[in-house]
Amino acid sequence: MAYKIAFQLYSARNFPPLERQLEGLAQIGYDGVEPWLPAYAASAADFRRKIDAAGLACYGFHLPFKDLVAEPQRFIDIAGTIGARLLIPPYLMPEDRPATAEGWRAIGRDLQRVRDIVAGEGLKLAWHNHDFEYHALPDGSRPIDLLFEGAGADVGYEIDFAWVLRGGGDPLAELKRYGERMLAIQVKDTAPLGTRQEGGWTAMGDGIVDWAALWPLFKETPADHLVVEHDEPADWRQLAQRSYDYLVKLGARG
Template identity: 60%
Template sequence: MAYPIAYQLYSSRNFPPLAAQFPILKQMGYDAIEPWLPAYEADPALFRRQLDDAGLACYGFHMPLSGLVDEPERFIDIALTLGATLMIPPYIPVEERETTSAFWQRLGEKLARGAQKAQPHDLKVAWHNHDFEYLALPDGSRPIDHILETGGDTVWFEIDCGWITRAGADPAAELTRYGDRIAAIQTKDTAPPGTAADDGWTATGDGIIDWETLVPLFKQTAADHIVAEHDNPSDWQRFAGRSIEKLRALGL
């Protein structure tokens, strides 16, 4: 199965103007952009026109959790303007995190309430992980399990294989465990521990993750697209080009 492949625009945030990147990404073979706030916030309609002009889609976009909780209608309108179907809160700042199960269960409940508001518009809500969701709480449980179990079936999951690996967890196990909840798969790769260049991140296939083992598991999930991301590349075009080349070589 050949998946549509999106490019997480956060990867090249340090190389403006962003719209100038779109034709380059299209030429490389990308099908879509996954933007993050604030890339689309100033003028979502203009952002959509720039994507259309480049022949790119937007399947999902990253947004603040506070936007889903406090301004759901605004972000639903943004989703509809961008043509996205997936609304993705990706992060809780460290100063706002708590180490109790109840805190992460409340997060799941917030996502479920947002999903309920999005559903009539044919939109889905998905959580995107970093490493902290895989670090055990004092009671031995994991935040990711509380988020998804309390959120229920209307809360989807954009799984980031790189951050799971950084947390010392096994992306293969997580792909299997939550396969029917996974809406999108981020193929972020990480260099060996101790690597300083590019904050230790690397192009897909250039790091320590065994993608050949993971790809068969991708096909057992509910994911309908793949997302390439690198948190801080010194050369965004090299990252983008090598990543999509690797993903297509893997049959994705």
């Protein structure tokens, strides 16, 4: 199955300017980018001009959860400007993470409410995980399960398999459990736990995520694009090239 391939711009945040990054991604063969808030903060219209000039698209974008809940129309407008159809809140600050099961269900209900609003504009909403959603609460329940329980069936998921591993989860089990929610898949890899170089992250295929086991199940999800990311690359372009090449090897271009 062929997929569109995007690059999470957070990965290149330490290597400006943006225009050079976009040009390099287009040369490699990427179809689009997934921005985080600073990339479009100053001017969504200017960001759109830059990705258009590079011949790239924006399928989804990351945005702060609390801001989205407070001002959904602001991000609906941004989505329209940059051409994205998928809104992705990716993180909760430690002080905002509930300590109870009901607190996590409430986060899910907030997502459901926002999803209903953005759906009226033809947009979709998906949660993006880190490790903390896979750390069990004292009662043994997992925040990721509670969040989706509260959110209902229509809130999607952009899974980050590397963070699943770091949180103590099983990427294959999570793909099977939540595959029907996956509107985008982040193909992020991690070195063996405890590795310090580059924060312990690697290009796709250079780490311990078992892509050979995961890949056949991607086609069972509704995801139409894959997103490359690495939190602390020493060389963003090498990361982009190696990950892209690995995706092609797996068959991402059909």
